[in-house]
Amino acid sequence: MALTAVSADNGPGQGHEPLLHEADGHTVRQRETLSTIARDHGVSLQAIRDANPQVLNPDVIYPGQTLNLPEGAVPPTPAFVDPAGPTPTLERTDRGPVVTQLQEGLHSAGFDPGTVDGIFGARTEQAVRAFQASRDLDVDGIVGRDTWGALGRSADRPVEPVTGDVVATGDALTDRRIDGLHPEVRAVASQFVQRVEQELGIQLRVTDGFRSFDEQDALYAQGRNGNPGPIVTNARGGQSYHNYGLAFDVVELRPDGNVSWDTDWEGIGRIGEAMGLEWGGRWTGLVDRPHFQLDHGLSTAQLRERVNSENLRADGFVNLD
Numbered sequence: 539m540a541l542t543a544v545s546a547d548n549g550p551g552q553g554h555e556p557l558l559h560e561a562d563g564h565t566v567r568q569r570e571t572l573s574t575i576a577r578d579h580g581v582s583l584q585a586i587r588d589a590n591p592q593v594l595n596p597d598v599i600y601p602g603q604t605l606n607l608p609e610g611a612v613p614p615t616p617a618f619v620d621p622a623g624p625t626p627t628l629e630r631t632d633r634g635p636v637v638t639q640l641q642e643g644l645h646s647a648g649f650d651p652g653t654v655d656g657i658f659g660a661r662t663e664q665a666v667r668a669f670q671a672s673r674d675l676d677v678d679g680i681v682g683r684d685t686w687g688a689l690g691r692s693a694d695r696p697v698e699p700v701t702g703d704v705v706a707t708g709d710a711l712t713d714r715r716i717d718g719l720h721p722e723v724r725a726v727a728s729q730f731v732q733r734v735e736q737e738l739g740i741q742l743r744v745t746d747g748f749r750s751f752d753e754q755d756a757l758y759a760q761g762r763n764g765n766p767g768p769i770v771t772n773a774r775g776g777q778s779y780h781n782y783g784l785a786f787d788v789v790e791l792r793p794d795g796n797v798s799w800d801t802d803w804e805g806i807g808r809i810g811e812a813m814g815l816e817w818g819g820r821w822t823g824l825v826d827r828p829h830f831q832l833d834h835g836l837s838t839a840q841l842r843e844r845v846n847s848e849n850l851r852a853d854g855f856v857n858l859d
Contacts, residue, residue, distance in 0.1 A: 563604045567655075572596050572605075573739030574656075578635060579611040583739050584708065587793065596793050628681040632658040632804070640681055643689040644669055707731045708741070709791060715747040720783035720855045723832050727786055730813055730830070738805050743791040745828070748783040751775030772824050776842040782856050784841075785831035803827040834858045 564575055572593070576586040587596055589608040599605070628640060638656040644665045645651060649672075652661030663679045670677045673688045704724045707713055716727045731742045749757070754775040761769035771778065779785035790801035807817040810830045818829030841856050849857045 563606050566599050566601055566603045566605065571739070572599060575605065575739075577737055577739040579607060579613070580736065581608055581611050582708075582735055583741060583793065585610070627808075628658055630658055630660075630663050630679065637662070640666075640689075647689065702729070704728045705732050709743055712742070712744040712791075715744040715786065718748045718783065719786060720748075720858075721851075721853065722834065722858055723784055723786075726813055726815065726832060727830075730810055730815065731788070733813070734806055734809055737809060738802055740801060740806065741791045742788040742806070743797060744786050745789050745797075746780065746787040747785075749778065749780035751781055754778050754781055769824075771826075773838075776845075777838050779831040779833060779838060779841075781838070782841045782845075784833060785829060787826075787828040788830070789828060799828075 564579065566575070572586050573583050576583045579586075585608040586605065587593070589606040593599060593605070628637060633656050635656060637658045638654060640658070641651040641654040641656070641662055644662070645654065647669060649665040649669045650661070651665040652659065666681055666685065667677050667679050669688070670679075670685060673685075675684050675688060702725055704716065705728045707716070707728055712731060713728075716724050716731075719727055727744065727747075731744070735741050752775060754771075754773060754777070757771050758774050759765050760767040775781065788806070790798045792798055803819055807819045807827065810817050811820075815830040815832055818826030818831075836858065844850070844856050851857050
């Protein structure tokens with residue numbers, strides 16, 4: 539994960555160009571990263587990096603340092619209610635623009651969350667609990683549907699299926715793996731990767747998409763019967779949505795080309811769920827946070843029966859109708 543802004547003087551020895559006027563850029567605040575700045579201004583992380591070649595190490599920025607904003611950057615929206623978005627569930631340690639909206643809403647209602655900084659800390663939790671008590675809500679410190687409703691934010695609406703074309707993600711491996719998914723999943727998978735980068739500043743790489751029955755059996759054998767490696771799945775061949783091109787796994791792709799499994803899985807999972815995907819991070823058995831799937835209302839047993847009866851599309855994928 540990206541390092542937050544560190545407290546240090548931005549002296550001439552840092553190799554940075556002179557600071558711009560505030561109107562021409564963004565002044566870094568404590569705890570900010572390039573990823574959060576990109577997210578808050580509605581641009582990609584790569585666009586922020588390209589606009590700031592003077593930042594030699596993208597993981598180290600300094601409070602008070604001014605960054606250029608790329609073309610297309612927009613001011614962070616201060617709006618408390620997002621009529622186009624789902625209602626997120628927030629709790630201690632969450633962070634981001636929606637936490638800022640929560641803090642602004644609490645402040646407007648007369649409850650002090652402390653500094654409005656987009657970080658759900660102890661003061662914000664205390665304010666949430668006090669607000670919940672004042673409205674005869676369950677006092678649990680968790681901001682769900684009822685608490686959002688009392689604050690004036692709309693409740694969840696039914697998830698609408700993603701429509702439209704497949705979009706390029708900017709990562710050739712990811713694009714190739716998405717292209718290997720079932721045609722009915724490609725658009726949502728690509729738009730999910732794009733939306734995570736836009737909203738969280740996290741670039742994802744799809745690590746696994748379509749997987750044959752034989753490949754699934756080999757993966758199931760891992761860690762069992764003396765085979766090396768950890769157990770990573772409870773599904774045999776035909777029992778995973780990967781086997782029908784209806785599931786994919788992701789990981790964070792760092793700017794240096796390395797991958798990181800230590801990422802904001804809760805934020806990533808919430809975006810996937812808002813797009814109608816099932817997230818493996820909610821499973822109660824073998825939790826699989828990198829995993830997302832779209833079952834189209836069919837069980838793997840039903841899908842396997844269709845494969846066995848050759849109920850297939852012209853392109854060889856199982857027929858979902």
